[in-house]
Amino acid sequence: MQDDSGHSLEMDREEMLRLAGRAAEVLADRTGGLRNQRPWDGEFRSVLEDQFGSPPPESGRPAMDVLEQAVGEILPFAARLDHPRCFGFVPTAPTWPGVVADFLCAGFNPNAATWLSSSGVSQLELVVVDWMRNWIGYPDSAGGVLTSGGSTASVEALVTAREAAGHPPFPSVYISDQGHSALKKAAFVAGVQRENTRIVRSGEDFRMDMSELRRMVREDRARGLHPMAVCANAGSASTGAVDPLGPMADFCAEEGIWLHVDAAYGGFALVTQRGKELLEGIERADSVNLDAHKWFFQPYEAGALLVKNLKHLETTFAMGHDVLQDTIWGANHPNMSDRGLQLSRAARALKIWMSVQTFGMAKFRDAVRNGLDLAQRAGQYIESNAALELTNEVALGIVCFRFNTGRGDDEQTLEELNRKLLAEIFWSEHAFFSSTSLKGKFSLRICIVNHTTTWEDVKSTLDLVARLGREASQSGSST
Numbered sequence: 129m130q131d132d133s134g135h136s137l138e139m140d141r142e143e144m145l146r147l148a149g150r151a152a153e154v155l156a157d158r159t160g161g162l163r164n165q166r167p168w169d170g171e172f173r174s175v176l177e178d179q180f181g182s183p184p185p186e187s188g189r190p191a192m193d194v195l196e197q198a199v200g201e202i203l204p205f206a207a208r209l210d211h212p213r214c215f216g217f218v219p220t221a222p223t224w225p226g227v228v229a230d231f232l233c234a235g236f237n238p239n240a241a242t243w244l245s246s247s248g249v250s251q252l253e254l255v256v257v258d259w260m261r262n263w264i265g266y267p268d269s270a271g272g273v274l275t276s277g278g279s280t281a282s283v284e285a286l287v288t289a290r291e292a293a294g295h296p297p298f299p300s301v302y303i304s305d306q307g308h309s310a311l312k313k314a315a316f317v318a319g320v321q322r323e324n325t326r327i328v329r330s331g332e333d334f335r336m337d338m339s340e341l342r343r344m345v346r347e348d349r350a351r352g353l354h355p356m357a358v359c360a361n362a363g364s365a366s367t368g369a370v371d372p373l374g375p376m377a378d379f380c381a382e383e384g385i386w387l388h389v390d391a392a393y394g395g396f397a398l399v400t401q402r403g404k405e406l407l408e409g410i411e412r413a414d415s416v417n418l419d420a421h422k423w424f425f426q427p428y429e430a431g432a433l434l435v436k437n438l439k440h441l442e443t444t445f446a447m448g449h450d451v452l453q454d455t456i457w458g459a460n461h462p463n464m465s466d467r468g469l470q471l472s473r474a475a476r477a478l479k480i481w482m483s484v485q486t487f488g489m490a491k492f493r494d495a496v497r498n499g500l501d502l503a504q505r506a507g508q509y510i511e512s513n514a515a516l517e518l519t520n521e522v523a524l525g526i527v528c529f530r531f532n533t534g535r536g537d538d539e540q541t542l543e544e545l546n547r548k549l550l551a552e553i554f555w556s557e558h559a560f561f562s563s564t565s566l567k568g569k570f571s572l573r574i575c576i577v578n579h580t581t582t583w584e585d586v587k588s589t590l591d592l593v594a595r596l597g598r599e600a601s602q603s604g605s606s607t
């Protein structure tokens with residue numbers, strides 16, 4: 129008889145606890161010591177390939193050694209997106225209950241596909257999505273689903289829009305020149321030919337130009353296209369600009385076109401009064417996507433898609449299979465996989481629910497407000513600093529600016545100077561942020577959405593830019 133010992137992928141309880149305990153200790157120390165670490169680290173492929181390019185080992189080695197290697201030699205090579213002075217792209221600073229929730233989910237491993245497979249977390253998903261429905265100001269008919277992030281939510285939104293339009297031939301989609309590449313990808317996946325994703329010019333304020341939108345839709349109809357969706361930004365990634373949501377909703381209603389709002393980054397501003405005012409009109413959209421892994425302090429992946437009329441989502445995505453016949457428990461027990469692309473799904477609601485239960489909404493609201501306030505204060509500080517220049521009005525948590533010598537340098541000189549400066553910032557070990565292009569004009573950009581960021585973090589970063597800029601411009605002028 130064959131001996132079946134030695135096949136096991138199990139661990140004894142003591143070793144499990146030791147390993148998980150060490151992981152928890154590493155993470156708690158990391159979080160506590162983050163402020164004293166550099167906000168960014170990276171390594172070149174050639175070095176990492178030498179270290180990790182080998183085939184899978186035939187025999188294993190002690191789990192603690194493997195963990196220490198991951199913690200010491202792999203995970204540190206990344207932007208520390210939760211560092212209080214990490215302002216690059218759209219960073220995120222997960223709360224500890226959210227991190228622990230993901231660990232619990234990995235261990236319990238519920239499959240959030242169907243009510244039968246995971247009633248507990250399915251119920252939580254309904255609850256969390258309903259919170260979001262309320263924040264948006266949607267009616268009871270609305271509902272949604274948690275997604276991996278904004279990209280998936282955008283695909284699901286535009287496929288739903290296509291079905292709501294009757295799956296027309298030659299569909300077209302309208303996105304402003306500030307719209308995220310995720311929307312363009314989504315339109316392509318939803319069956320829109322690349323040339324029929326129409327890029328609508330934005331105005332000087334980076335908000336969609338309504339007269340351009342009207343003109344393009346009129347012309348496209350005349351040449352046989354079927355305008356299927358208009359996508360609005362509620363916090364564009366580049367500048368934080370919010371498109372004219374009310375007028376866009378009016379236009380879409382007149383024209384019978386689906387309005388989708390990409391609120392991936394800006395959406396959670398809705399939990400504050402100021403955010404509600406800034407995003408007024410969002411409740412009139414047919415669909416909205418927002419990412420809790422951005423301004424709601426969750427680990428990746430925590431996106432959401434909400435649709436004003438939930439029926440559209442289920443009509444689009446509910447497709448049965450023989451092997452799933454036991455999972456049909458009726459409308460009161462929805463299968464969340466009927467609302468989107470994924471069948472097997474992680475239980476993303478738990479992290480959002482656990483963090484909100486732990487801290488309460490008052491603290492979440494304060495944390496979002498902190499970003500809004502610091503961004504405004506940064507704008508004022510830049511305006512009062514002769515070495516710095518705001519390159520756009522501050523919007524939500526995004527501040528676009530640059531170093532300016534004040535000597536009347538031409539655009540090219542300023543661009544070269546600021547590019548050089550950004551590279552120095554990367555290696556400064558003090559702060560990490562990134563850049564953008566404002567209608568062709570190079571701009572530095574900080575995105576302040578971290579609940580641990582203080583004014584001192586923002587100010588010291590801006591002061592560093594001013595100092596490095598002065599040094600660079602002085603060394604440039606003396607050579």
Ligand SMILES: Cc1ncc(COP(=O)(O)O)c(C=O)c1O
Binds near residue numbers: 280308365391
């Ligand atoms: C405005 C906006 N839309 C969409 C996305 C894409 O979202 P995700 O990275 O979650 O797929 C981002 C990402 O930063 C974003 O800022």
